[in-house]
Amino acid sequence: MKSLHSINQRQLLVTLALLLVLLAISSLLIGSEPWPMIQALFSHPDQRSSILALILTEVRLPRVLIATLAGATLGLCGAAMQGLLRNPLATPGLTGSASGAALGAVIALYFGLSSRFALALPVAGMFGSLLAMVLVYLLAGRDASVTTLILAGVAINTLAMALISLLLNLAPSPYAVQELVLWMLGSVTDRSLNDLWIMLPGTLLGWLLMLGCGHGLDALTLGEETATSMGIGLNRLRWQLFIAIALAVGSAVSITGSIGFIGLVVPHLMRPLVGYQPGRLLTISALGGAIMLLLADLAVRLIPAATEIKVGVLTAVVGAPFFLWLIIRSRRSQT
Amino acid sequence: MNIQAQQLSVQLGGRPVLKAVDLTLHSGELLGLIGPNGAGKTTLLKLLAGLIKSQSGSLQLDHQVLLAIPAHERAKRIAYLAQHSQVSWPLTVRRLVELGRIPHLDNWRKTTGLDRDIVQQVMEATDILALEHRRFDSLSGGERARVLLARALAGEPEILLADEPVAALDPSHQLEVMSLLQAHCRNGGAVIVVLHDLMLANHFCQRLQLLYQGSTLAEGPPGDVLTPDHLKQAYGLQVSDEARIDRCFLLPWKMK
Numbered sequence: 001m002k003s004l005h006s007i008n009q010r011q012l013l014v015t016l017a018l019l020l021v022l023l024a025i026s027s028l029l030i031g032s033e034p035w036p037m038i039q040a041l042f043s044h045p046d047q048r049s050s051i052l053a054l055i056l057t058e059v060r061l062p063r064v065l066i067a068t069l070a071g072a073t074l075g076l077c078g079a080a081m082q083g084l085l086r087n088p089l090a091t092p093g094l095t096g097s098a099s100g101a102a103l104g105a106v107i108a109l110y111f112g113l114s115s116r117f118a119l120a121l122p123v124a125g126m127f128g129s130l131l132a133m134v135l136v137y138l139l140a141g142r143d144a145s146v147t148t149l150i151l152a153g154v155a156i157n158t159l160a161m162a163l164i165s166l167l168l169n170l171a172p173s174p175y176a177v178q179e180l181v182l183w184m185l186g187s188v189t190d191r192s193l194n195d196l197w198i199m200l201p202g203t204l205l206g207w208l209l210m211l212g213c214g215h216g217l218d219a220l221t222l223g224e225e226t227a228t229s230m231g232i233g234l235n236r237l238r239w240q241l242f243i244a245i246a247l248a249v250g251s252a253v254s255i256t257g258s259i260g261f262i263g264l265v266v267p268h269l270m271r272p273l274v275g276y277q278p279g280r281l282l283t284i285s286a287l288g289g290a291i292m293l294l295l296a297d298l299a300v301r302l303i304p305a306a307t308e309i310k311v312g313v314l315t316a317v318v319g320a321p322f323f324l325w326l327i328i329r330s331r332r333s334q335t
Numbered sequence: 336m337n338i339q340a341q342q343l344s345v346q347l348g349g350r351p352v353l354k355a356v357d358l359t360l361h362s363g364e365l366l367g368l369i370g371p372n373g374a375g376k377t378t379l380l381k382l383l384a385g386l387i388k389s390q391s392g393s394l395q396l397d398h399q400v401l402l403a404i405p406a407h408e409r410a411k412r413i414a415y416l417a418q419h420s421q422v423s424w425p426l427t428v429r430r431l432v433e434l435g436r437i438p439h440l441d442n443w444r445k446t447t448g449l450d451r452d453i454v455q456q457v458m459e460a461t462d463i464l465a466l467e468h469r470r471f472d473s474l475s476g477g478e479r480a481r482v483l484l485a486r487a488l489a490g491e492p493e494i495l496l497a498d499e500p501v502a503a504l505d506p507s508h509q510l511e512v513m514s515l516l517q518a519h520c521r522n523g524g525a526v527i528v529v530l531h532d533l534m535l536a537n538h539f540c541q542r543l544q545l546l547y548q549g550s551t552l553a554e555g556p557p558g559d560v561l562t563p564d565h566l567k568q569a570y571g572l573q574v575s576d577e578a579r580i581d582r583c584f585l586l587p588w589k590m591k
Contacts, residue, residue, distance in 0.1 A: 086423035086424070212442045212443065214442075215437050215440055215442060218434055218437060219434060219437050220423070221422060221423050221424050221426065221431075221434065222417075222420060222421075222422060222423075222434060222486070223417060223420060223421045223422075223423070225381070225386055225415070225417050226415065226417050226420065228385075228386055228406075229384045229385070229386060229410060229413070229414065229415035229417075230410050230434075230435075230437050230438050230490070231406045231407035231408075231409065231410030231411070231437070231438045232406075232437070233406060271424075275426060275427055275430055276424040276425050276426050276470075277424070277426055277430055278424060
């Protein structure tokens with residue numbers, strides 16, 4: 001029986017990985033405008049390869065890779081945060097790290113730091129993210145109840161949003177406002193390979209730090225005292241995760257804008273599949289997050305609309321009701 | 336293996352909780368910590384588990400200062416079974432017991448066949464194999480207690496610190512858990528167990544340490560500790576003569 005369990009885990013991993021690869025490939029081939037691809041196929045052979053190559057490498061490839069990275073980051077961070085706070089409602093969006101990252105990135109964009117120094121955007125995102133998370137954590141305290149956590153998160157999110165609004169308000173031109181707002185809606189379109197390189201180091205480092213916390217998160221299942229008695233340094237675990245989440249979320253948000261609810265929904269859906277174990281949830285949730293964001297990005301390309309719907313808007317529209325359902329359910333289980 | 340604690344004092348929130356308490360523990364010993372609520376039993380146990388620091392006094396494991404031993408090394412030797420264990424996620428029983436192997440795992444190493452063998456043995460010994468695929472939140476109180484004990488034992492600790500492991504258990508489960516602790520000592524381990532049930536303490540423990548208002552009131556074999564004087568002083572109890580035979584309390588039942 002015990003080998004059955006581990007095989008199931010491996011099967012799950014392989015299935016999700018295959019699904020991800022399949023989605024990534026179809027995402028390379030499917031677009032809102034099917035014409036360029038077909039045109040390219042029917043055009044002169046000399047031109048064909050160059051147009052095809054151009055679309056694939058300059059347009060589709062960055063989009064697919066950035067969606068994969070950002071989605072995986074959101075799924076992974078959600079799982080890590082929920083494991084750390086032992087609360088299924090904790091997510092990068094709720095615990096302030098996403099809005100903090102957005103604020104940091106907006107500041108970098110607003111003051112033109114990003115045009116002078118390419119890495120300014122993710123770095124500002126990371127600092128904003130870390131600051132917001134630490135503030136929420138200090139406000140709510142450890143072992144916070146769902147209510148306290150939500151209140152603290154709401155407070156910090158509101159503050160971050162207010163500061164973003166202030167910057168928008170003070171923006172010199174309507175054009176700058178529009179640019180910032182569109183960026184904030186969250187999207188993976190019109191990104192270049194350059195954006196990918198900017199995003200990559202923080203993302204990978206963050207992932208690595210998070211994946212190294214598996215045993216710590218598992219031990220925390222038994223409570224803080226027991227985890228400590230099992231040799232887990234809680235302070236170290238907390239800071240490692242905060243920094244990891246700041247690195248990954250900061251990098252992702254600064255390139256894609258804010259894409260909400262993936263960090264909430266994905267770990268929640270994946271948790272029963274891994275037997276509720278927070279350590280095992282990490283990798284699975286990362287794969288799930290990448291799949292979810294690729295799916296959402298495919299959906300916005302295929303949904304007929306005058307203007308393409310931003311992927312962050314879609315995840316929010318779908319994710320918010322899910323969040324409500326979670327709250328209702330957790331209320332029911334409490335009574 | 337031995338634990339030597341001398342003159343341990345702890346203040347929590349400005350209030351003295353432990354006042355110059357001594358404690359010794361050797362391999363094979365089952366030491367019972369007894370005393371009224373608020374006497375400092377849990378605090379003493381947490382000190383020994385390295386969860387809190389004492390303001391003064393010395394605490395050594397094999398002549399090494401306990402807190403100077405790296406936490407992950409300590410965790411391999413000392414297991415702590417908390418009083419009100421909360422389990423945040425509804426893991427299955429086997430997964431939960433496997434968590435007990437964490438002190439022996441590196442950050443990136445997963446459980447191996449050896450770990451799983453040990454988990455299997457512990458689950459057999461604690462008689463929870465039949466529950467292995469059940470979710471923890473679906474278990475009864477007695478089952479939970481055994482599963483959590485199995486988690487602590489899965490780390491193969493030399494020393495087990497158990498805080499009221501039999502609270503809220505029915506008599507037969509109490510005897511079962513106490514027998515498991517006894518077996519751990521017979522296998523060369525040592526156990527310190529916080530108990531409220533004086534009959535169990537008398538029956539199973541080789542030595543008792545009676546704490547009262549943060550100090551040791553009496554220490555020694557059960558017969559010397561559970562005297563009417565001590566009980567009157569610590570608990571304010573008057574012991575009836577009929578309850579005592581040979582200066583000891585009777586355990587009115589045993590397992591089949």
